[in-house]
Amino acid sequence: MSAPPRRRPALIALALLAATGCLALGWWQWTRFESNAGTFQNLGYALQWPMFAVFCIYAYRKFVILEANPETPPAPDRPTEIPEELLPPRPGFATLTEDDDPVLAEYNRYLADLAAADGDAPAAGDAGTDTPQDRTTA
DSSP: OOOOOOOOHHHHHHHHHHHHHHHHHHHHHHHHHHSTTOOHHHHHHHHHHHHHHHHHHHHHHHHHHHHHSOOOOOOTTSOOOOOGGGSOOOOOOOOOOTTTOHHHHHHHHHHHHHHHHHTSSOOTTOOOOOSOOOOOOO
């Protein structure tokens, strides 16, 4: 035997008050549209407010249905997984060789030669330097 449906007078009153308020605001925007200073923006709002009122009633009804028939939670002994077909494929890593972009390879060699000539960074193929670097500015 199932439990009797719950009646929530305060929640019903809140949903009806919200819907009535939205309809009143729609009527107010309609009268603003019909006045001499009315614009099409007022017409847009006059058409939107009744939709908000319908949403208030829809949200209350959906709440009552979900309260009466709650969804069963997943089993706690296993993690929830996302289906593979839902996610887009992961992008692969692009590997460039010197044959792919010779200009980039030449520029990287140029930068490595500059760094080696400056003595601040190891040259290409060096494991590192033991000299400390002072890079403070005044």
